[in-house]
Amino acid sequence: DTAVSQTPKYLVTQMGNDKSIKCEQNLGHDTMYWYKQDSKKFLKIMFSYNNKELIINETVPNRFSPKSPDKAHLNLHINSLELGDSAVYFCASSPGVFTEAFFGQGTRLTVV
Amino acid sequence: GNSVTQMEGPVTLSEEAFLTINCTYTATGYPSLFWYVQYPGEGLQLLLKATKADDKGSNKGFEATYRKETTSFHLEKGSVQVSDSAVYFCALSDPGGYQKVTFGIGTKLQVIP
Numbered sequence: 001d002t003a004v005s006q007t008p009k010y011l012v013t014q015m016g017n018d019k020s021i022k023c024e025q026n027l028g029h030d031t032m033y034w035y036k037q038d039s040k041k042f043l044k045i046m047f048s049y050n051n052k053e054l055i056i057n058e059t060v061p062n063r064f065s066p067k068s069p070d071k072a073h074l075n076l077h078i079n080s081l082e083l084g085d086s087a088v089y090f091c092a093s094s095p096g097v098f099t100e101a102f103f104g105q106g107t108r109l110t111v112v
Numbered sequence: 113g114n115s116v117t118q119m120e121g122p123v124t125l126s127e128e129a130f131l132t133i134n135c136t137y138t139a140t141g142y143p144s145l146f147w148y149v150q151y152p153g154e155g156l157q158l159l160l161k162a163t164k165a166d167d168k169g170s171n172k173g174f175e176a177t178y179r180k181e182t183t184s185f186h187l188e189k190g191s192v193q194v195s196d197s198a199v200y201f202c203a204l205s206d207p208g209g210y211q212k213v214t215f216g217i218g219t220k221l222q223v224i225p
Contacts, residue, residue: 033212033213035215040217041150041199041217041218041220042215042217042218043156043201043215043218045212045213045214048212055212056212090155090156092156092213094205094213099144099205100144100146100158100161100205100213101156101158101213102158103148103155103156103157104155105154105155106154106155
């Protein structure tokens with residue numbers, strides 16, 4: 001069973017479109033995250049949710065809106081996509097503070 | 113704020129060579145420290161971790177020791193293999209209660225036969 005799964009794995013879309021990436025974890029963790037990995041492999045946290053509540057919003061443009069319908073899901077919706085949004089987006093979860101994060105396989109978003 | 117500094121790559125080694133990837137951190141409290149590995153086209157996987165000073169994390173021949181006095185967590189392996197080629201990330205968990213993991217920039221390792 002996949003612990004953290006995100007869909008789709010690849011997403012190619014035109015500038016200006018709106019798209020969503022879905023994430024689900026079956027680990028029973030309280031905390032979920034979205035990270036963005038740029039072309040140089042640098043990982044930057046975007047959002048963190050704990051028990052469906054937003055904990056961290058790291059100065060991400062408001063075109064990005066996370067939604068957590070329940071503790072096991074954290075979806076990412078992106079409006080008005082821009083070329084600079086092209087990256088790999090990783091969902092992750094962790095059981096709490098001081099613990100490691102478990103990552104999904106990533107969604108490679110390409111905006112053309 | 114918290115930060116992680118690790119050596120930039122790429123690091124290119126011959127098979128069976130000794131590996132060291134340096135990592136130092138800045139944190140306000142006493143974080144847990146991690147090394148993650150990302151193989152080409154895949155997500156990140158936890159390689160090893162240490163939760164307190166002087167702890168040694170180890171896995172698959174890799175080791176790292178939590179050094180509070182030097183705020184370091186260097187990754188080592190005595191004999192690398194081609195299959196170790198990947199990007200390695202040093203990371204810490206935020207002790208400030210925000211429940212986030214902060215990553216270094218990643219070090220790409222290439223092992224040649």
